[in-house]
Amino acid sequence: SRLREALGCAFDFEWTNKTIMYGAYRRTHSPFQNSDMVANGPPEPAERALLEQFRGKVAEEVFGEPFAPPVSDGNGQDRALLRRAARLIAEAGYVIENGRLRAPSGEPMTIEFLLDEPSFQPHHMPFIKNLGTLGIEATLRVVDPVQFRARLDDFDFDLTITRFSMSSTPGDALRTFFSSRAARIRGSQNLAGIADPVIDVLIERIVEAPDREALTIACRAFDRVFRAGRYWIPQWYKGTHQLAFWDVFGHPATKPRYGRGAPDTWWHDADKASRLERAG
Secondary structure, eight states: OHHHHHHHHTOOHHHHHHHTSTTOOEEOOOTTTTSTTSOOSSOOHHHHHHHGGGBTTBOGGGGSSOOOOOOOOSSSSOHHHHHHHHHHHHHTTOEEETTEEEOTTSOBOEEEEEESSGGGHHHHHHHHHHHHHTTOEEEEEEOOHHHHHHHHHTTOOSEEOOOOOOOSSOOTHHHHHHOHHHHTSTTOSOTTOOOOHHHHHHHHHHHTOSSHHHHHHHHHHHHHHHHHTTOSOOOEEOOSOOOOOOSOEEOOSSOOSSSOOTTTTOEEOHHHHHHHHHHO
């Protein structure tokens, strides 16, 4: 996990968001982002009671503040974060020889970013540059959708991008993303190859939760353990919808939490339409 955390330190979300995405996005921390199932602060008593059975089998940080990706200074090459990454890499047993990072086995460290569309290249080139600063030879390869799907099915990649779109009521779908069984199945959505017995148990607690309160507690406990594993480099999400429309519609004062509500809950407002016609 030290090496995985080090890779995350090389991704400057703040610069990427500001420079490439016009500040339109927010950093993702959790697979349950933008919901009440995200773990925050130290575990509450019910979470701690659930997690205590795993003490010694999970990182001690699970019983404190949940892991969050680091915040950079936004210049694209945060020296403090890169120094932190270098320390983590050294602690993991990797060494620099002639400017190249080598694993304990002596193999040079190389990473290929696998994409199926060129639109994400600008987001990842500064990331690749930062990895080079750490002695990691990183490249980016764009392949056609058919080859991309085939390589994902065979887990034939180093780093790739996927979108987590979880239900507002998580259930057995979590098995396909995070379970040990899914890690062994070709074509599964467990792209990180997560095979952790603790995560397996927590998934079942989520699936078997008798009520919403128990479900939320189990999801927060799962979130803490998952984030402690550093299995991904979280990127970004948008918690709002942007719409442009002709102002002749009425709509409820409160919209669905995760849906646009348009056009399903909108209606034609004759008064608005007539005012607009007079103004024109």
